Amino acid sequence: MKILVCVTSVPDTTTKIAFTDNNTKLNKAGVTFITGPYDDYALARAVELKEKTGASVTVLNVGEADAEPVIRKCLAIGADDAIRVNAEPTDAYFVAEQIAAIAKENSYDLILMGRESIDYNGGQVHGIVGEMLGLPSISPVMQLDIDGDTAKITREIEGGKEQLEAKLPLILGCQEPIAEWKIPNMRGIMTARTKPLKLVEPTGTDKLTTVASYELPAPRGAVKMIKAEEAETLIQLLHNEAKVI
Amino acid sequence: MSVLIFAELDEGKIRKSSQEAIFYGAQVAEKLGTQATAIVIGQADDSELASAGRFGAGKVLHAADAKLNEPNGMAYATAVAAAAQQEGSKVIVLAKSSLADAMTARLAGKLKAGLAANVIELPDLSNGFRVKSSIYTGKAFAYNDLKADVKILAIKKNTVSPVESEATAPVEAFNPSLSDADFVISVKSTEKASGDVLLPEADLVVSAGRGLKGPENWGIVEELANTLHAATACSKPVSDLDWRPHSEHVGQTGLKISPNLYIACGISGAIQHLAGVNSSKVIVVINKDPDAPFFKSADYGIVGDVFDVLPRLTKAVKAL
Ligand SMILES: Cc1cc2nc3c(=O)[nH]c(=O)nc-3n(C[C@H](O)[C@H](O)[C@H](O)COP(=O)(O)OP(=O)(O)OC[C@H]3O[C@@H](n4cnc5c(N)ncnc54)[C@H](O)[C@@H]3O)c2cc1C
Numbered sequence: 068m069k070i071l072v073c074v075t076s077v078p079d080t081t082t083k084i085a086f087t088d089n090n091t092k093l094n095k096a097g098v099t100f101i102t103g104p105y106d107d108y109a110l111a112r113a114v115e116l117k118e119k120t121g122a123s124v125t126v127l128n129v130g131e132a133d134a135e136p137v138i139r140k141c142l143a144i145g146a147d148d149a150i151r152v153n154a155e156p157t158d159a160y161f162v163a164e165q166i167a168a169i170a171k172e173n174s175y176d177l178i179l180m181g182r183e184s185i186d187y188n189g190g191q192v193h194g195i196v197g198e199m200l201g202l203p204s205i206s207p208v209m210q211l212d213i214d215g216d217t218a219k220i221t222r223e224i225e226g227g228k229e230q231l232e233a234k235l236p237l238i239l240g241c242q243e244p245i246a247e248w249k250i251p252n253m254r255g256i257m258t259a260r261t262k263p264l265k266l267v268e269p270t271g272t273d274k275l276t277t278v279a280s281y282e283l284p285a286p287r288g289a290v291k292m293i294k295a296e297e298a299e300t301l302i303q304l305l306h307n308e309a310k311v312i
Numbered sequence: 313m314s315v316l317i318f319a320e321l322d323e324g325k326i327r328k329s330s331q332e333a334i335f336y337g338a339q340v341a342e343k344l345g346t347q348a349t350a351i352v353i354g355q356a357d358d359s360e361l362a363s364a365g366r367f368g369a370g371k372v373l374h375a376a377d378a379k380l381n382e383p384n385g386m387a388y389a390t391a392v393a394a395a396a397q398q399e400g401s402k403v404i405v406l407a408k409s410s411l412a413d414a415m416t417a418r419l420a421g422k423l424k425a426g427l428a429a430n431v432i433e434l435p436d437l438s439n440g441f442r443v444k445s446s447i448y449t450g451k452a453f454a455y456n457d458l459k460a461d462v463k464i465l466a467i468k469k470n471t472v473s474p475v476e477s478e479a480t481a482p483v484e485a486f487n488p489s490l491s492d493a494d495f496v497i498s499v500k501s502t503e504k505a506s507g508d509v510l511l512p513e514a515d516l517v518v519s520a521g522r523g524l525k526g527p528e529n530w531g532i533v534e535e536l537a538n539t540l541h542a543a544t545a546c547s548k549p550v551s552d553l554d555w556r557p558h559s560e561h562v563g564q565t566g567l568k569i570s571p572n573l574y575i576a577c578g579i580s581g582a583i584q585h586l587a588g589v590n591s592s593k594v595i596v597v598i599n600k601d602p603d604a605p606f607f608k609s610a611d612y613g614i615v616g617d618v619f620d621v622l623p624r625l626t627k628a629v630k631a632l
Contacts, residue, residue, distance in 0.1 A: 080564050080584045084451045104565050159427060160420065185564060187447050189429045194417020203386060203496050206414055209558065224410045225512055226559050227504035233497040243565065275426035275460035279442060282453040290607055295616030301596065302628035304612060309594045311573040312516065312540060
C-alpha cells in the first residue's frame, strides 16, 4: 500500500498573530512553525499503518523553503520520503492542483491530510483533490482501519458520528482521535537527514483567491467582575444589559 | 444569474444556520441586482420549503430523489453544481456545517470556484468581489478577493440576523442526474445525540473544563444549560479524558463556534481554547483562580467555585 500524507507548515498554536507591511503579510518574527495539528494526526495514522502493513509513506508539502524543518520532522516521525512543491500555499484550489499532479504520477492507495489547516481554516483541499482525481473524499475522519482494499471509517457529524465504508483509493481529511501524535526519537532524527526530499516546481492555474489585507479583531472591552456572593447578578446583567438571555 | 443558496435540512426542517444563509444570500442577490434561489435536498413538506421565502428566497428548487435522503457530501455537491448550472448562478452561499464542509470542498473542485470559508460580512462589490473571513482560528481576519468566475461563500454562524417577512417562495421540483460515483461511500450506521440543543447551531453555550474534576460532576453544567436552553461544550482535555464526547470539544483543534453567549466554567483560557470561541458575542468566565488568563478575554467574570456558583446561576435563571 502506498500512502501520501499532505502536510502544511503553520504558526505554532500559541502564536499571537500579527501582521506587517501595512497588514498585508504575516509577521513571522519570533513565530515557530509546526506541522498542522490535524496533519500530525494524519501522519501518525499513516505511520501506524506502515508499521502494521508495511505500507510506504510519502510526505508532501506545498510550501516554500522555510517549510523544510517541518518536512524533516515528518520524516523523523517515520515517513519514508518527501516531496516539496516549491510555492506559497495561499489558495486551496492551487494547492489541490499541486497535490493532484503528484498523485497522478504515483497512484497512491490513500491520500491523508488534516481536516483543515489552522491558518486559513478552509478545509477544502481534500474535496478539491478528490474532484480532480475522480476519487471519493471523506472528512473529518476520527477512525480509520484498512481491511484488504476496504477502508472502515468513523466520521464526525453534528452532535455525533457516522460509520462509513469505502474502497481504496481514498482521500481523507483527518482529526483526533485517529491516532496519538508521534514525537520523533533520536534515531528518527538521525535517519531523517538521509531520507530523500524531492523538490518539484508548481504547475496549474493562477490562484482563484488572493488576500488583499489582514486585520486583527478589536480587543474586547474591560471585563466586568461580579462577586461570587452576588453571582445571581450575572443573570440579571445577561438579561437586562447584554440582552443575550 | 441568481444567487444560489444551499439550505440544509435537519429532520425535515431548514436548519437555523441555513435560514441565516438564505437571508445573507438574498442580500448578496440584492447587491448584484438579481434573485435568490434556494436549493433544498431531501424530504421536507411544502410549507417548510416555501418558508425559505420568509428569509428572502425568491424560489426554491427541491431535489427529493430518495437516494438523496441520506446526507452525502459527494452526491449533494453534484446536485448543487447542477442547480448552479441550471440557474446560471455565479455566487453560491451556504452555512458551514459538517455536511456543508464536505460538500463545499467537492463543489469548489467541480466548478473551479473561488471559495471563502468562515465569511463574516456581506461582500464588498465596489472593486471586484471582496469578502471578509475569519482566519487563524478566529485570531485574525482576511479580506479575500475572489477572482474565479464562480464564487462560493461559506458563512459563519451569526454573520447576519435574519429579519423575516411574510413571503413564501414558489417550489420547483429539481431532478439532477446522479451517477453511481456519487454513492461509493456507504453509511453503515449513525450515532447522534437527540433532543439536546446541538452545539454548532446553538445561540447559548455552557462550557466546562478540567475544573469540573470529573464526568460525574457534569450535572450542574447540564442543569444550567437545560435551564437556559443552551448547548454544552468542553475543553480539549475533557474530551481527551473521555469525560465528554469529542463532538463537544471546542477550540483550535475542536469545533469553532460563535454563539451569542459563551459561559466558560472551570476553563483556564489557554490560547488554543480561546481560538475556537473568541468570536462569541458575550463571554462569561467562572474560575476560582483570579489569575486565570480567560478573564482577560471575558465580558463578565466571577472568581468563584463552579460547584457553588453554577447551581445558584441555574436558580437565578429559573427565577427570571
Ligand atoms: C496543538 C494544541 C491544540 C489544542 N487545541 C485545544 C482546543 O481545541 N481546545 C482546548 O480547549 N484546548 C486545546 N489545547 C489545550 C490547551 O492548551 C489547554 O491545555 C486546555 O484548553 C486546558 O483545558 P482546561 O482549561 O479545561 O484545563 P486546565 O488548564 O487544567 O484548567 C482548569 C481550570 O479550572 C479552574 N478550576 C479548577 N477547579 C475549579 C473550581 N472548583 N471552580 C472554578 N474553577 C476551577 C482552574 O483554576 C483552571 O483555570 C490544545 C493544545 C495544543 C498543544
